[in-house]
Amino acid sequence: MEKRNLGTIEVSKIGMGTMAFSHGYGKIPERQYSIDAIRAAFEYGCTFFDTAEAYGAQLYYEGHNEEIVGEALKDVRKNAVLATKFHFKPEDCGKGTDLYTSIRRHLEKSLSRLQTDYVDLYYLHRTNSRVPVEDVAEAMGRLIKDGIIRGWGLSQVSGDTLKRADQVTPVSAVQNLYNILERDCEDDIFPYCVERGIGVVPFSPIASGLLSGKITVDTEFEKVDDVRSWVPQLTRENIAGNQPILDIIQGYADKKDATNAQISLAWMLHKYPNVVPIPGSKNKERILENLGADQVTFTDEEFTALETALAGCKVHGHRGHVEEEGKGFLNKEPLR
Ligand SMILES: NC(=O)c1ccc[n+]([C@@H]2O[C@H](COP(=O)([O-])OP(=O)(O)OC[C@H]3O[C@@H](n4cnc5c(N)ncnc54)[C@H](OP(=O)(O)O)[C@@H]3O)[C@@H](O)[C@H]2O)c1
DSSP states (O other): OOOEEEEEEEEEOOOOEEEGGGSSSSSSHHHHHHHHHHHHHHTTTEEEEETTTTTTTTTTTTTTHHHHHHHHHGGGGGHHHHHHHHEGGGGGSSTOOOHHHHHHHHHHHHHHHHHHSSSSEEEEEOOOOTHHHHHHHHHHHHHHOOOOOOOOESSSHHHHHHHHHHHHSOOOEEEBBBBBBBHHHHHHHHHHHHHOOOOOOOOOOGGGGGTTTTTOOOOOOOOOSSSGGGGGSSHHHHHHHHHHHHHHHHHHHHTTTOOOOHHHHHHHHHHHBBBBOOOOOOOOHHHHHGGGGGOOOHHHHHHHHHHHHHTTTTOOOOOOOOGGGGGGGTTTSOOO
């Protein structure tokens, strides 16, 4: 697969989100199935894998997902780019806490679960108002110097937070919500990142499945640990309201002999040179389908027509950047 850069880190232009093997979309597959699916993605040409220490903590245990990713990729480690995330715990945020030591403690646990001695890309999962992002940047700079992370990133941040952090230690990538229905990043994140060579790694690039066209007003989500029960575009009214957008995507899929999910990914790959989406799925066939979006291209005319058609539609439901611990893991919005 073609490559793109997140700062100086080279990755396949489509990555893989592995969260759903541990968290966020209801029941999980057998562990060996998940491991095999990750390996199938690697064999296809995907070199970029996204996990987090938090994935699994809600129903299983912290690090559940990192263990699966580590097991799947341990013998091809040097050819894979591993991204993981830490989140602040109350003991990391108290007065007199040495941030570098705290973050390093999180990282060392991740290294052990990932069966590696370095992480390629280490993100702060959510900012915290008690911890200046500049201090996090400084600590991340020390970890880079230590040689145990290659680069660092932020998740669900505004352009302002990104700039403040980037001035202290250059950021490799920002992982924010971005897809055809959630475009806040176009205002503040993309312009800055394109200029600075920072990668943008959209999470939920298929809008939690909605853009695949496989979700209808009658789809029942799972009762436990399923983010689709609160994603704003996925209420019955909003699924119906967003149908004109789904119809446009379907039209392009028919024309290009592609699937709707592939069109949604190819759309952002065409739009920005520094974007590397990380679609997530628990299903091996769909994982390979999504990676196959690397073969779907638009002419500039086709892309402009698509953007114009989309611009004519009202989006129903908006989540946006959810920054700060007040809405993050420690609090209201479930961490994903
Ligand atoms: N930084 C953060 O705060 C944050 C937040 C959320 C996610 N993430 C990362 O981003 C990754 C992707 O995000 P996401 O999983 O929330 O959203 P997503 O990739 O937009 O969508 C996942 C959903 O779409 C379905 N799906 C995927 N491909 C499909 C296809 N080709 N056809 C039909 N349905 C398809 C999946 O169902 P099936 O499993 O049944 O295929 C699943 O329900 C995660 O794995 C995680 O690594 C990070």
